[in-house]
């Protein structure tokens with residue numbers, strides 16, 4: 001583990017914690033009914049290892065280093081410019097960060113090497129995750145690479161394409177009746193000290209394993225390096241429980257602290273229906289927001305997290321949603337530029353068009369869309385609401 005780690009802290013109330021997994025987040029915030037994630041303090045400032053690629057490029061600010069990570073070549077994803085679509089929308093620049101070019105085709109591959117490294121270091125033989133698809137495939141692949149047992153707990157709504165990929169790695173799948181039952185199933189084994197959980201176990205939820213979420217900071221570092229002319233004003237991110245959103249925020253905040261950037265880009269959380277859009281305080285994060293997620297199960301669910309709220313507030317961002325009826329056209333619009341995306345990853349273009357139409361995003365703006373997953377993952381018509 002990085003010898004520069006000096007402790008952990010609650011991202012909401014700031015309380016200090018000793019270095020550990022803390023699967024239920026901050027005790028103080030949880031007692032107040034608003035569980036919040038923990039993050040990691042480092043002694044050393046942000047530095048680049050110019051000779052390396054992927055996660056290994058940023059050794060000072062990640063919990064595990066090259067030799068400790070079961071790497072499959074994650075990270076270093078391209079940032080692609082779409083000038084034709086930018087012109088149609090009246091934007092100054094429209095760029096897409098192609099996270100689907102990670103080894104298992106989603107951004108989750110930035111989180112799972114760290115989770116597997118942590119589990120292995122702590123002596124666990126089994127890693128588990130509650131997943132609707134992408135997290136399950138990614139954790140299964142990294143566990144396989146590290147020789148760990150992996151159990152993915154899902155509902156029967158998980159597309160058979162994902163189930164097939166998970167089983168092919170040798171991982172097991174347990175199907176529960178409901179999504180919250182997945183958390184209970186894993187929590188029982190975690191409480192007995194048998195499994196290391198990659199994902200949340202409680203309701204209201206916290207983010208995924210804090211050592212893993214650190215991996216998403218690298219996406220912010222890469223954007224900083226890929227945009228020497230200055231970062232975009234807006235970054236649109238498909239959001240479920242907000243691990244990616246928080247990691248991006250934390251990465252940009254570190255760059256600001258190091259004096260490398262001024263203002264943070266406004267992070268825009270893209271949801272299938274208004275959840276975070278209805279949240280103004282941590283107390284709201286304890287509520288449930290039911291809604292139909294149709295073809296976008298990867299960002300479904302009726303809960304929100306404090307980490308998502310804080311990432312929006314602290315970056316000057318906001319949440320946006322688009323009607324499910326706009327999904328097929330959004331998929332075609334991105335595919336028409338050569339980027340065939342999973343429905344959840346295409347949804348940002350539908351939101352962006354609405355935001356420009358409504359004047360929230362000014363014409364001439366520079367915008368980045370994070371394309372979290374490619375279109376070969378599921379069959380949108382098969383997804384359940």
Ligand SMILES: Cc1ncc(COP(=O)(O)O)c(C=O)c1O
Pocket residue numbers: 106132134135238239240241242243244245298299342344345372373
């Ligand atoms: C394709 C896709 N986009 C976005 C997300 C949202 O990620 P997070 O839970 O970190 O908000 C997921 C999560 O499963 C996903 O599969």
Ligand SMILES: [Zn+2]
Pocket residue numbers: 010011012013014015026027028029030036
């Ligand atoms: Zn707290």
